[in-house]
Amino acid sequence: MKKLTPIALVCSCVVWVFIFLSGCKKAEPAPTLTPVISSIVPMQDTVGAQIVINGSGFSTMTSANTVTFGTVQAMVVSATENKLVVVVPAGASNAPISVSVNGTTGTSVNSFTVTDLIQPLKVKSFSPLISGVGYGVKITGTGFSANNSENTVTVNGVAATVLTSSSTELLFSVPLTATTGKIVVTVNGKSVLSDSVITIITATITTIAGGAADRLSDGSGSSAGFYGPAGIIGDGNGNFYVADALNNKIRKVTPDGVVTTYAGTGAAGSLNGDISGATFAQPNSFAFDSHGNLFVSCNLNRNIRRITPDGTVSTFAGDPNGDKGNIDAVGTDARFGLPLGITIDKNDNIYVVDLLNNAIRKITPDGMVSTFAGGGAAGSKDSTGTFASFNQPQSICMDTHNNLYVVDLGNRKIRKIDEAAHVTSFAGSGEPGFKDDSAAYATFLEPMAIVPDASGNFYVTDGANQNIRMITSNGIVVTIAGNRRWDLVDGVGGYASFSQPYGMTIHSNGDIYLTDNYSGTIRKMVVR
Numbered sequence: 001m002k003k004l005t006p007i008a009l010v011c012s013c014v015v016w017v018f019i020f021l022s023g024c025k026k027a028e029p030a031p032t033l034t035p036v037i038s039s040i041v042p043m044q045d046t047v048g049a050q051i052v053i054n055g056s057g058f059s060t061m062t063s064a065n066t067v068t069f070g071t072v073q074a075m076v077v078s079a080t081e082n083k084l085v086v087v088v089p090a091g092a093s094n095a096p097i098s099v100s101v102n103g104t105t106g107t108s109v110n111s112f113t114v115t116d117l118i119q120p121l122k123v124k125s126f127s128p129l130i131s132g133v134g135y136g137v138k139i140t141g142t143g144f145s146a147n148n149s150e151n152t153v154t155v156n157g158v159a160a161t162v163l164t165s166s167s168t169e170l171l172f173s174v175p176l177t178a179t180t181g182k183i184v185v186t187v188n189g190k191s192v193l194s195d196s197v198i199t200i201i202t203a204t205i206t207t208i209a210g211g212a213a214d215r216l217s218d219g220s221g222s223s224a225g226f227y228g229p230a231g232i233i234g235d236g237n238g239n240f241y242v243a244d245a246l247n248n249k250i251r252k253v254t255p256d257g258v259v260t261t262y263a264g265t266g267a268a269g270s271l272n273g274d275i276s277g278a279t280f281a282q283p284n285s286f287a288f289d290s291h292g293n294l295f296v297s298c299n300l301n302r303n304i305r306r307i308t309p310d311g312t313v314s315t316f317a318g319d320p321n322g323d324k325g326n327i328d329a330v331g332t333d334a335r336f337g338l339p340l341g342i343t344i345d346k347n348d349n350i351y352v353v354d355l356l357n358n359a360i361r362k363i364t365p366d367g368m369v370s371t372f373a374g375g376g377a378a379g380s381k382d383s384t385g386t387f388a389s390f391n392q393p394q395s396i397c398m399d400t401h402n403n404l405y406v407v408d409l410g411n412r413k414i415r416k417i418d419e420a421a422h423v424t425s426f427a428g429s430g431e432p433g434f435k436d437d438s439a440a441y442a443t444f445l446e447p448m449a450i451v452p453d454a455s456g457n458f459y460v461t462d463g464a465n466q467n468i469r470m471i472t473s474n475g476i477v478v479t480i481a482g483n484r485r486w487d488l489v490d491g492v493g494g495y496a497s498f499s500q501p502y503g504m505t506i507h508s509n510g511d512i513y514l515t516d517n518y519s520g521t522i523r524k525m526v527v528r
Helices: 006-024
Strands: 036-041 050-056 065-069 072-079 083-087 097-101 104-107 122-127 130-132 136-142 151-155 161-165 169-173 181-187 190-201 203-210 229-234 240-244 249-253 258-263 283-288 294-298 303-307 312-318 339-344 350-354 359-363 369-373 393-398 404-408 413-417 423-427 447-452 458-462 467-471 477-481 501-506 512-516 521-527
Touching (some): 122 181, 130 477, 136 181, 136 190, 151 161, 151 169, 203 258, 203 477, 240 283, 339 404, 350 393, 458 501
Parallel strands (some): 229 283, 229 501, 283 339, 339 393, 447 501
Antiparallel strands (some): 065 072, 065 097, 072 083, 122 136, 151 181, 181 190, 240 249, 283 294, 393 404, 404 413, 413 423, 447 458, 458 467, 501 512
16 A cells, blocks of 8 residues: 655545534524414314414424413424414413414414303393493403404494403493493394393583683673683573672573673672672572572672662671671671572572581571581581581582482582481492492592482582582482593583583573583583
């Protein structure tokens, strides 16, 4: 054999090393793809059934694909880059499916439904049973879809918007044109009817006067201006009188929305005489007696003024100079702390809410002032006469049975007083809030005024909540207007907005007129 020279030997070794190293060089790794699930066939099946997952980025090795139904891992039967056959695992729940390959994961957009878990479609209950337009109603039952778009809800045939959903609960908003009737829930082509009827209250809000930048302007409709309007009352002929508190005037609004100044010069004072020259200091509330006299509570004057049909203003009860106190006496010898809401009975007895004295005062037709209920100290005690207690009572009304209803602002309650002066709690738990419920459990935030209708229902302005609450004749509190946004928007129910609704009065036809204090407007509410 021919011997290799040293140089040849070295060259030969280099060649072999190069060949060896070239053969050992690692191949470049293939890029990692994120699995994508394009479809699942079928989208629902029983535990143990085989389903097909179509997509891309899967591994052809079955063991390299990890498939989970929610959090439960499934067995992969076969695999290609675009299709996996898997078994629905025991313990799986209705949830999206995920596929993980080499540390990357893709998840289905929609949930897979395990049919073993499907309950029959059923409406068990809904709450509340009475609702205004635009407010939420919760349905409880079984067989609903967790996907909003797969649930259809109608109220007496009108489609509603489903807000949230689960297999046992649906929340929907009462549609604008809904009327009283039954609720129908439809899921994947199957429908079920509620056993009970939902009562729909439609309250339509319009602005009839006020809102002008000049808050002391007479005019028609929106060209008129008010400044802090408080109480309001109708005269039975379609006209309304408004306590324009911060203007120290009483304004008159005709049926077609024309606003004029009825009484008061605008100067703060307690000057009596003709309505054109008389002065008031923050007039607050009104009551007409059977002779057509208009009684006005003036909170800063701390007295009750009387305006006769011929336009003469006088001080009927309380100190003419506005001195405060708590004295039961006749006429101007009596003293009030801060008189606000007033109402009158069929015998022309006037009942006055005295906020600072935490009392309800009574004034007979001949001017005798006495304390009808409330002991003076702030409290929430139900009892009789002066043994009962109030906390900053705000306003008052009377029903057809001569029962008084007092908005007890500091207690966030409505209190009831019968003819024997026995005081009970009528509505409100006393906790501040915004909850519709039965009267004892409902909550108010800033109740301001109350009026009854001919059917035994009551309406309450809840100023800080920016809405109107209704207490039905069977003792259910329901919100019928306002969306808790501080604004001036006309509309129906929850589509309307207020800026601190304050005083209210009700027309003989059932329409309600109210003052919107901050916006300086007079609003009309038609309830059907």
